[in-house]
Amino acid sequence: MQPFHPIPVSVLTGFLGSGKTTLLNRILKDPELRDTAVIINEFGDVGIDHLLVEQSSDGVIELSDGCLCCTVRGELVDTLADLIDRLQTGRIKSLSRVVIETTGLADPAPVLHAIMAHPVLMQNFRLDGVITAVDAVNGESTLDHHEEAVKQVAVADRIVLTKTDLVDPASREFALFTARLMQLNPGAPQISSHDEDAIAAKLFDCGLYDPSTKTADVARWLRDEAYHHRHDHVHDVNRHDARIQAFTLTHDAPIDPQALEMFIDLLRSSQGEQLLRMKGIVAVADRPEQPLVIHGVQSVFHPQVRLPAWPDDDRRTRLVLITRDLDESYVSRLFHAFTGVPQVDTPDRQALEGNPLAIPGYKS
Template sequence: MSLIPVTILTGFLGSGKTTLLKRVLTEAHGQKIAVVENEFGEENIDNEILVSEPGEQIIQLNNGCICCSIREDLRSTLSLLADKKRKGTLDFERVVIETTGLADPGPVAQTFFMDDEIAESYLLDSILTLVDAKHAATQLNERQEARRQVGFADQIFISKSDLVAKDEVDALMHRLKHMNPRAPQKTVHFGEVALSEVFDLRGFNLNAKLDIDPDFLKEDDHDHGHEGHDHEHGEHCDHPSHAHDHAGHGHHHHHDDDVKSFVFRSDRAFDPAKLEDFLGAIVNIYGPRMLRYKGVLNMRGTERKVIFQGVHQLMGSDLGPAWAADEKRTSKMVFIGIDLPQDIFLQGMEQCLI
């Protein structure tokens, strides 16, 4: 049995996850999709489009899709689904996991790396994060869960952009880009998004290209710090998405996001042993605060690119394609995390070079 692709759908409360899911489930796309729901709020998807028996864990829909809610943990639900598929009692081609709006997607993603049985049945395709344009600035300022969801994303969909002014959307996109430069952003309306933009994104595929926004690596009018390594939203940051008006007094408090990203780049090759030791050490100390990290690295001893990535404490590497004869062998690594000590990371990486 080939691996079953899995998409994790996350986003803060009210961002439109259920709207998007309903569309995916009811559209005549000919795909059989299993939806694992971890949302026990009033916007439960089965209230409107499913009729379920009390205590029923898996519901078959009329278009061949199925829906199930997590009664125990995610691992046992996925295991049950894979078992039913193997036995032929359930027919589905892919899984969508909808996390609760307050969830950290990290442990959900880790399930696919940590558990051998799950890893043998499923392939984690990507994490999709929905961001509500109307309420995003407040949510990102006040709720770490919302910031973490952005940090984990492989693809960001911005909903409700028609309810706010264009400059607010631009400011939000600018802010999101500096929290997570590797996730493409797209504005969507009422869950109307092509399925090709939802499935088979290969965001977690180690051989997928490293999606760092090329503009993020350039110097621009927002000073990106030394050598274009980073951009910090500090005290003097004037993006409108950071400002809140306190009780109409016109006093703007500029918020400094704790979820930030920075990029390490070098044209020198890495010493594999030194790099392994250093990454092992920082993951040991900062792992819980390291949301996503991914890179294409030039490693001594191989003519191929080394593709490296991790989530929290779990990391892995894979050999990618060979460096082309005329290609500049530049290592690039993006780190996305919560209050990570950028100087320690960048200096440590520098010391692993030959």
């Protein structure tokens, strides 16, 4: 049997009516997505009748292009484990990628948790990224009225603007809408679903560490320059957007690995619900020439992976966070408390060094 490398998993999400079905149809036709398994909730939700060949077994349908399509039977974990069993027993010849389509009302976090936290799945799968479809016609109203839609945008690695052929791209309304998306998630590229170029190449391989190649496109994955240079836009305070923000923590010197662990443990245990997403690359003191890749969703963090070398000349620690109802200054103070650079006034320094929970803004 040939060497097995973790299979990349992409999560396709987006609110009701955002165009996930049309987008899924289009990417399934791309030759780059051969040997892909698509996991959906109900076959009836996805218009792929023209691609169906036969139902090879309970819950699994083979498509004419060689891909597979299966429903979530019980738990997502069971469905993914069944795919691995089929691959290992030869019932599936090859499997190069998995795409999971969530329901329109779904919070994508539980899906990410399943991939990142289950001990068996972690051995066989790696999270490639979150793709969020956003309706260019009704997206503004959807964001105003549905917090789930806001979270779907906030955690995305790629934002796909659908129905752009029905709007005026030069209009002020569209400019404000795309600016709002950028404010919610400055690091995610906004891609039109009507781009003539092969769209699959823009949606997948988001840059996270790939064990099969031992490389990581950190610049593309973190896009920390977008977080540093984002433009602040004033929005209605009654909108959900006001509760979500994105920011970057940086540190020049290598960090003690125990201090890093304590910082992450305290942040996820005390603020897990507010920590929508966190990803980064960290220089650690024990082996500063081999940085760690950090990736978390709420209180669940993927096991840290050590790169064989820095992928570029920037050797700073860079942590990108997307949070909800969590003060950036609190996170920054906590981080610098553990890394030895407290960012507080002198009267608070002694209390901070003795008890990081004394940081102003801490919520138990």
